[in-house]
Amino acid sequence: MANRPQARTDVNRSAILARLGAHGPASRADLARALNVSPALMTQLTKDLLSEGLLRELEHSPSQGGRPARMLGLMSTAGRAIGVKVVADHVAFVDVGIDGTVVRSASEPFDASASTFLADLTGLLRRFVAGGGSAPLLGVGVGVPGSVDRQANGLVDSTQMGWRQVPLGSTLQRELNLPVIVENNVNALAIAERLYGVGRLHENFLVVTIGTGIGAGIMVDGVVLRGSGGGAGEVGHIPVEVDGPLCTCGNHGCLESIIGEAALVRLGRGRGVIGEHSGIAALRGAADSGNAEATRIFSEAGHVLGRTLAGIVHTLDPEIVIVLGEGTAAWSHWSFGFEPAFRSSLIPSRRGVAVAVETWQDESWAQGAAALVLATPFDAEDMAGDQGRLVRERLVEQAFPQAGAGA
Amino acid sequence: MANRPQARTDVNRSAILARLGAHGPASRADLARALNVSPALMTQLTKDLLSEGLLRELEHSPSQGGRPARMLGLMSTAGRAIGVKVVADHVAFVDVGIDGTVVRSASEPFDASASTFLADLTGLLRRFVAGGGSAPLLGVGVGVPGSVDRQANGLVDSTQMGWRQVPLGSTLQRELNLPVIVENNVNALAIAERLYGVGRLHENFLVVTIGTGIGAGIMVDGVVLRGSGGGAGEVGHIPVEVDGPLCTCGNHGCLESIIGEAALVRLGRGRGVIGEHSGIAALRGAADSGNAEATRIFSEAGHVLGRTLAGIVHTLDPEIVIVLGEGTAAWSHWSFGFEPAFRSSLIPSRRGVAVAVETWQDESWAQGAAALVLATPFDAEDMAGDQGRLVRERLVEQAFPQAGAGA
DNA sequence: ACCTCTTTGTTCAGAACTAAACAAAGAATA
DNA sequence: TATTCTTTGTTTAGTTCTGAACAAAGAGGT
Incomplete structure (x- = not known):
């Protein structure tokens, strides 16, 4: 028993997925160079990911001067993220695949100055999440006009919306039971x-x-x-x-x-x-x-x-x-x-x-917010902190929904 | 034979030295936290450094709530660096110990617009280096008013001194046979x-x-x-x-x-x-x-x-x-x-x-330039590139001047 | 005096990663 | 066509580092 592949370091695993999502298919050698690890390790990691069904080998092989490269691509079912753009008078949602393509989108009126704005936003978001597709939802990215405290706890100050120290991130996390990453909207765009x-x-x-x-x-x-x-x-x-x-x-x-x-x-x-x-x-x-x-x-x-x-x-x-x-x-x-x-x-x-x-x-603004979630695996534990770890966990769990499936 | 401790990763070793130099004595636990490695590894690394005579254990033990810490300090003879401040009409030199204290300093007239300025500067620097103390010289840091290309190859553009693409770093490296790190002087101050x-x-x-x-x-x-x-x-x-x-x-x-x-x-x-x-x-x-x-x-x-x-x-x-x-x-x-x-x-x-x-x-400007050398071990291989590696090598060589000294 | 709590530092098994050698597969060249 | 070169990908052996358990050494309370 217990022949579970003993989950390799999650950071590397998800960095591979994020890289492929952001830059499209790549060879093992490409990935090793891009992520600054040895080719040997890349062989190991991709072997696991392939057997877990998160990656697939593409027939395609360019070949340029040496042995042709065997490209690797994402299984589009590996995951998805929801992006939210919040402004004073409305909220825009998008549901994007792990490769960054928009699957679904919506826009709803919203009053940031209402006393119930937190509950309102939670409700709108909950409804959008409920209408989701089949791929596992990795997390929610929220872009707001204002400054967000460093650890992406989601404490928001926004003169534009009249918010002071609003605990947007922690509230949404609790209510939705999902990783939530809050960020200034321009940073999300970047x-x-x-x-x-x-x-x-x-x-x-x-x-x-x-x-x-x-x-x-x-x-x-x-x-x-x-x-x-x-x-x-x-x-x-x-x-x-x-x-x-x-x-x-x-x-x-x-x-x-x-x-x-x-x-x-x-x-x-x-x-x-x-x-x-x-x-x-x-x-x-x-x-x-x-x-x-x-x-x-x-x-x-x-x-x-x-x-x-x-x-x-x-x-x-x-x-x-x-x-x-x-x-x-x-x-x-x-x-x-x-x-x-x-x-x-x-x-x-x-x-x-x-x-x-x-x-x-x-929609692009909201897509930027979704990118926050898809990009988290990149940042080495630092920025998104806790929420980043949660996103990584969900990305990995996905391969082993319960306990170890025997041979 | 060959009981040489098989030199551990140089980056960590020199990071310890640089950290102690910059922040003064610290306990193993402090160092492990500061450098973000496990206490276990810190025990190993410091054991080596102690036996090589680069570190020494200080009797001092504050003790605050738990087992008192055994502080570690640098052997002041571990190394030194030379800092140079170049401006249009003169050059200032300092010779600083690994703990940042100024040992020696000098100032010389210099004409940055002379056609022989490179040879002039080399000569002045060579003379200052020659008058050095006993501790091994880890490298030379040079601060210039102007922009320096990224890899710290030392290609300098300076409107203030009328330099365009002057290969200051590579020239000094070749002539002095020492690691040389060139940087904008304000960055050095920072x-x-x-x-x-x-x-x-x-x-x-x-x-x-x-x-x-x-x-x-x-x-x-x-x-x-x-x-x-x-x-x-x-x-x-x-x-x-x-x-x-x-x-x-x-x-x-x-x-x-x-x-x-x-x-x-x-x-x-x-x-x-x-x-x-x-x-x-x-x-x-x-x-x-x-x-x-x-x-x-x-x-x-x-x-x-x-x-x-x-x-x-x-x-x-x-x-x-x-x-x-x-x-x-x-x-x-x-x-x-x-x-x-x-x-x-x-x-x-x-x-x-x-x-x-x-x-x-x-003098402080020149001290900033010297800090470049002492700070290099911190940057993870990136910034100072080749020269950083050389500084690290010299810092490590120092323990084993030739081959492995037997037991 | 005794127990609990906290922090330091060490030891050891094992995980994560790398380096080096090698196999595979084609391009370039003679 | 055979030879060399280049790049990809795998295997193996070994190194670096961590996690967890534990020993050491004190503070604080009862």
């Missing part, structure tokens, strides 16, 4: 970019979101920079203009108070471009149809953003800057001011920094 | 702060130097943030003022062009506070003796620095900001503008960030 987007090719990059607020996710050597209190990336409150407009944070002249959505709308109304009750869509429409004052508003915003980002680039030296968020819908107008200001504010040796602009949807 | 200064208590902090230039060293989770090209921390070129004064980088309105030493002196002359041929010392003197215009110049500089640093704090969320450099001699005048500007530009939750001002000497 992780998604690292796994599935432009960031796959870069270890050091900056994700900047423009929209209601201005935020940044900072990726350094492949991991998110959180700072001492989980509050890194609050670039929306970089002081830009002395005695500038009042910001939601109480200060004057923050970046966000000048180029945030509210500020642009206010300018549009003030300069008579749009009506007193029109919003950002109208302003963008005006610019699209050639209104000079409207394009100027966006271009000026681009100018301010360009100068400020140049400063951040000098501070952090990223390989690439990725601009995201609802605001990118009007990027063609922003860029008019952004490009010259950004380039001319950089020191010569840094002037070649790439800038990529992407238009992601609401 | 490492020194981490080992010996305020940074011992913090994993996330910012070192800001004010003087000729303005620079920053960024410590994240205990390691220096270098960025993609080793150019992180160039905060001197953050754009501050549209159409501001011309900067050495060719742009206008960089932070450095407004509050760098040259800018302050120019203001002082322009406003008639000091003569056309007086320098920063005269300006500081004027402020010290109460000249209102002089104090205003420093205070305005403090104001600009405060606002800009607030932006960096929002971006990185450090626990503490440490201000250093020659400029701190006049800090009492800077702070008049700095404090209110800094605090009022921070979002409420960040307003408590600590600021420490230290006045370090030329």
Whole structure:
């Protein structure tokens, strides 16, 4: 009895799965190099995973100069994760496979300022989870606009939603009985970019979101920079203009108070471009149809953003800057001011920094949150802490639902 | 024959030595916790190191609630490192013991713009090395104002000294036949702060130097943030003022062009506070003796620095900001503008960030460079790469100068 | 004085991993 | 076509490290 393969180190096992999920099929040799272990060990680990049905051997074999590689791929039934994007007035859910593909999604109204918001959110999430597919659910990732304490206990501070020290993570864990990983939404986006987007090719990059607020996710050597209190990336409150407009944070002249959505709308109304009750869509429409004052508003915003980002680039030296968020819908107008200001504010040796602009949807934010769960196996026990361990456990348990199945 | 203890993993061995050097004596249990290995292994490793004469057991035993700890200390003869600070017009050397104490120091004139600067520097360094003590020399750390390529090969770009792609590291290695680690001087200071200064208590902090230039060293989770090209921390070129004064980088309105030493002196002359041929010392003197215009110049500089640093704090969320450099001699005048500007530009939750001002000497910069060598064993093979391995080797060889000494 | 609790440090079996040799399978080359 | 080279993947032997049990040495209470 007890011929159970004595579960190898879970970290390595799940790192293999996560790697395959994020980067697609790979050979044993590739994996050994990527995860920095010996080929010998990789043979062992993959043998186990194959016999457990988590991996499968693909016939495919490229062959380039030497023995052709036998590619390994994930069994798509190995697991899935749920991602949640929480904002002030609604919640978006996605259910993604272990390979990052969206299986299912939904969006529900939600009032973050209601006194029952925690129970409301739990209920909505519980309903979405209940409608799930057959693959085992590894965990839930939640992206929120605000800062989250380091250990991903899920203690949330959010000025945007009026939350102070809300125990979002622990509450959801208890209620749902699932691993829950809570993270700032821009950081979640940065992780998604690292796994599935432009960031796959870069270890050091900056994700900047423009929209209601201005935020940044900072990726350094492949991991998110959180700072001492989980509050890194609050670039929306970089002081830009002395005695500038009042910001939601109480200060004057923050970046966000000048180029945030509210500020642009206010300018549009003030300069008579749009009506007193029109919003950002109208302003963008005006610019699209050639209104000079409207394009100027966006271009000026681009100018301010360009100068400020140049400063951040000098501070952090990223390989690439990725601009995201609802605001990118009007990027063609922003860029008019952004490009010259950004380039001319950089020191010569840094002037070649790439800038990529992407238009992601609401769903993408939630996908970023799901990526938190799928990415946890990567972080060496540190970041996601307890919840990360739980995700790993579920990923491994999956092979041996009960006790050891005899030979 | 061959009863040689079969040298255990060098990384762990030298990590123990480096840890003891940086933090003073510690018990085996302390070390095991700090270096994240099992107590069992620590027993093994320290047994070897003790028998090799690199460590010694201290009688001292605090005892607090349980069995009293047997402290371990370094044999001060285990090794030493040389630190070099290179600037445009001179070079400073220090010779420090493995515990970070300065044994010997020197300063020599040097012309970074001479065509023979590489040979000159080699010669000066060779002479200083020759005058060394008895402890084995582990390596040489060099701090330069400029950016150094990632692998610490020592390829230097420095606008301040007019160097482009100077192979400083490889040249010195070849000529001196010693491990050489080259690093940006502010980063070196940050490492020194981490080992010996305020940074011992913090994993996330910012070192800001004010003087000729303005620079920053960024410590994240205990390691220096270098960025993609080793150019992180160039905060001197953050754009501050549209159409501001011309900067050495060719742009206008960089932070450095407004509050760098040259800018302050120019203001002082322009406003008639000091003569056309007086320098920063005269300006500081004027402020010290109460000249209102002089104090205003420093205070305005403090104001600009405060606002800009607030932006960096929002971006990185450090626990503490440490201000250093020659400029701190006049800090009492800077702070008049700095404090209110800094605090009022921070979002409420960040307003408590600590600021420490230290006045370090030329020698401290060189000590920071030496710290590079003593700190290498910490970085897990990554940063200092080849040179780090060499330092480790020398630290280990030291116990077995030749082949295995019989029983 | 005696028991319990806490912390340090050691020993030993066994797990996790690596290094090195080798087998497999094709490309490049003569 | 045979030879060499390159890369993948496996096997085996051995090293590094951990976990768990235990001994040592004191503090704190009863």
